[in-house]
Amino acid sequence: MNNNKPPFHHHHNNHHPHPPPPHNRPNYPQPPPHNRPNYPQPPPHNRPNYSQPPPYNRRQPPKxxxxxxxxxxxxxxxxxxxxxxxxxxxxxxFKPKNPSISITAVTLPSFTLSTNSSTVSFTFSLYAAVKNPNRAVFTHFDSSLQLLYLGNQVGFMFIPAGKIEPGKTELMAATFSIQEFPISKGNVPTTAMSIGPPVSDGIERVKPAMEVEMKMEMVGRIRVLWFFSHHVETVSDCRVEITIYDGSVLGFHC
Structure with a gap:
């Protein structure tokens, strides 16, 4: 038997003669670094500086x-x-007072009696004095003058607006025409009135006459102490006796 085989040697080597191939792990992409959002940092916690309440005062409030x-x-x-x-x-x-009206004269510049003595027409003239007794200006407006016969209006006119100074008297004159109107058949002859000139030529005679009523109204206001406005008005009511033949004014009474 041929025992020429090389002897078997045991190699005690920790390394393999052919090391195994390296372990090929899959090449995964690395994740990006974790970037946290850059939130603003909150301000430091500042507690409000509350002032301490004053100590309770049991005393009464100061007078x-x-x-x-x-x-x-x-x-x-x-x-x-x-x-x-x-x-x-x-x-x-400054208490407001109504103005006063004084009729100074009444005349009839023209007078016409119809042929059958049933109607008359004439021109009526009035003269008056209006006094303002107040300590303020009297401003008059809506003033009027009217003439009545047997309760019926036969003539009318407005008095122009104006002013009368404190404590002053203003003279006024008004003339207007009265249209023809019938007169009553019952006009009884009368004697002259006590006011006005008597109808006499040595022997007092009785003449037929007619009576008309005249109303003069003054309306206005007075401002007292520059703040208070007071309404004032006054009326003068007169009866005038007129002869129906020639229109003579026998007299008037207010």
């Missing part, structure tokens, strides 16, 4: 100074005095 109280009392007394003074002045000096 107002005596000087302030005295001033309020004096102001109240002065205000009451001023109001009372205004009322006294208003009712004593």
């Amino acid at each position: 107002p100074p005596k000087s302030t109280l005295s001033s309020c009392i004096v102001a109240t007394i002065f205000l009451l005095f001023l109001i009372i003074l205004i009322f006294i002045l208003y009712f004593s000096l």
Whole structure:
């Protein structure tokens, strides 16, 4: 038997003569670094600096100074005095009064009697004095003058608006025509009235006459103390006696 085989040697080598191939792991992409959002940082926690409440005071609130109280009392007394003074002045000096009307003359410049003595027409003239007794200006408007016969209006006219100064008297004259109107058959002859010139030529005669009524109305306002406006009005009512033959004014009574 041929024992020429090389002897078997045991190699105690930790390394394999042919190392195994490296372990090929899959090449996964690496994840990007974790980027957290850059949130703004909150401000530091500042607690409000609450002031400490004052200690509870059991005492009563302080009373107002005596000087302030005295001033309020004096102001109240002065205000009451001023109001009372205004009322006294208003009712004593500035209390509105109605103007007064004085009829000074009445004439008939023209007078016409119809042939059968049943109708008349004439021109009527009036002279009056209007006095303002107030301490303020009297502003008159809507004033009128009317003539009545047996209760029926036979003539009318408006008095122009105007002003009368305080304490002054204004003379007014008005003339207007009266259209023809019938007269009553019952006009009884009368004697002359006590007011006005008597109808006499040495022997007092009786003449037929007619009576007409005249109304003069003054309407306006008075401003007192530059603030208060007061409505005033006055009326003068007169009866005028006229002869029906020639239109002579026998007299008038207001």
